[in-house]
Amino acid sequence: MPLRARLYSVFFRRTSTFALTIVLGALVFERVFDQGADAFYERLNHGKLWKHIKHKYETQEE
Amino acid sequence: MLSVAARAGPLAPYLSAAAHAVPGPLKPLVPQVEKLLLDPKGPVLCRESLSGRAPRGGLVATASLNAPASIRYIHNDVTVPDFSDYRRPDVLDKTKSSQESSDARKGFSYFLTATTCVASAYAAKNVVTQFVSSMSASADVLALSKIEIKLSEIPEGKNMAFKWRGKPLFVRHRTQKEINQEAEVPLTELRDPQHDLDRVKKPEWVILVGVCTHLGCVPIANAGDFGGYYCPCHGSHYDASGRIRKGPAPANLEVPYYEFVSDDLLIVG
Numbered sequence: 001m002p003l004r005a006r007l008y009s010v011f012f013r014r015t016s017t018f019a020l021t022i023v024l025g026a027l028v029f030e031r032v033f034d035q036g037a038d039a040f041y042e043r044l045n046h047g048k049l050w051k052h053i054k055h056k057y058e059t060q061e062e
Numbered sequence: 063m064l065s066v067a068a069r070a071g072p073l074a075p076y077l078s079a080a081a082h083a084v085p086g087p088l089k090p091l092v093p094q095v096e097k098l099l100l101d102p103k104g105p106v107l108c109r110e111s112l113s114g115r116a117p118r119g120g121l122v123a124t125a126s127l128n129a130p131a132s133i134r135y136i137h138n139d140v141t142v143p144d145f146s147d148y149r150r151p152d153v154l155d156k157t158k159s160s161q162e163s164s165d166a167r168k169g170f171s172y173f174l175t176a177t178t179c180v181a182s183a184y185a186a187k188n189v190v191t192q193f194v195s196s197m198s199a200s201a202d203v204l205a206l207s208k209i210e211i212k213l214s215e216i217p218e219g220k221n222m223a224f225k226w227r228g229k230p231l232f233v234r235h236r237t238q239k240e241i242n243q244e245a246e247v248p249l250t251e252l253r254d255p256q257h258d259l260d261r262v263k264k265p266e267w268v269i270l271v272g273v274c275t276h277l278g279c280v281p282i283a284n285a286g287d288f289g290g291y292y293c294p295c296h297g298s299h300y301d302a303s304g305r306i307r308k309g310p311a312p313a314n315l316e317v318p319y320y321e322f323v324s325d326d327l328l329i330v331g
Contacts, residue, residue, distance in 0.1 A: 008169030012176065022176050026183040033184065 208331035213267065221283035223272060226330055230272035230280050231318070232291075232304075233328070240289070240302040241265045247301070254314045258303045261317050269320050269330060270304040276311035291315065 011021045046052065146154055150170075152163035199207075209226045211233055216222050221234040236244075244258040245265075262268055272280050272291075279295035286292030287308060288301035298309030305314040320330040 002166050004167075004169035004173070005165035006169075008165045008172060012169060012172035018172065018176065022179045022183065025176065025180040026187070029180050030184050030187070 211328040232270040232272045234268040244303040253306050271316040275313040
């Protein structure tokens with residue numbers, strides 16, 4: 001059985017599992033997409049963000 | 063007419079109902095000009111005269127007052143276009159059953175649908191979150207709603223007033239004598255019964271909103287019959303815990319939410 005056919009029969013054939021797939025997929029996708037975008041942004045702006053240069057301006061309090 | 067042409071079998075190419083010469087597989091347009099079977103008797107185009115123009119009987123042309131006159135042809139010379147560019151690879155082979163690849167093709171279609179749904183759910187959730195979070199207080203408003211008080215600046219036995227959210231805030235550093243005195247007050251004597259220890263987190267510090275519960279005047283500290291607060295407007299007497307003891311006010315002075323960050327620092331709000 002090819003992958004697509006198995007995908008259909010396991011996840012998409014019943015409306016209940018289809019909806020469940022969408023909801024769980026949205027949860028996973030949100031996490032992956034948000035964190036990936038943040039990591040990408042921080043890599044592009046490495047050394048420019050406040051948290052990268054914060055230690056230069058902090059004075060040690062005893 | 064089509065059904066007649068279909069039933070004619072091998073004769074079908076010859077039996078096309080056409081008033082004009084149409085190039086077909088058996089009838090090239092240019093080489094010989096066929097003699098068109100026209101009924102010369104009827105020069106006026108009407109139902110009867112047009113029926114005579116066809117090679118066979120029957121109606122092949124219609125003309126009416128409110129529709130343009132037309133003659134229908136059997137388009138047996140039109141080749142079916144090749145749609146294989148638009149077909150899925152599973153059904154390109156017309157000798158194979160399409161049922162076997164049905165699940166795989168449906169899997170792809172539903173996968174696209176599910177992907178779209180996931181993306182829209184993500185977008186919708188973000189839009190809703192944005193609008194809802196725009197209703198909550200912003201950071202500068204939250205920062206203004208708190209006040210930091212250095213406790214070491216308030217000597218024992220003194221009361222200091224601060225402005226907090228537009229209202230006076232009393233911070234009172236009580237002496238041990240006052241603490242003992244307020245702790246011994248029986249609750250039955252009080253109009254708004256509340257024990258002193260329920261109103262403070264540390265017994266030496268009393269934090270109160272300095273608004274009289276009667277009509278909202280600001281009480282005077284260290285005045286009145288009970289050594290606490292006295293409201294000059296209508297004569298309400300509060301004790302050193304801010305509880306109403308005498309006068310028209312119905313309730314004790316309000317205690318705001320506060321916490322001691324360290325021994326020296328108090329944050330109200």
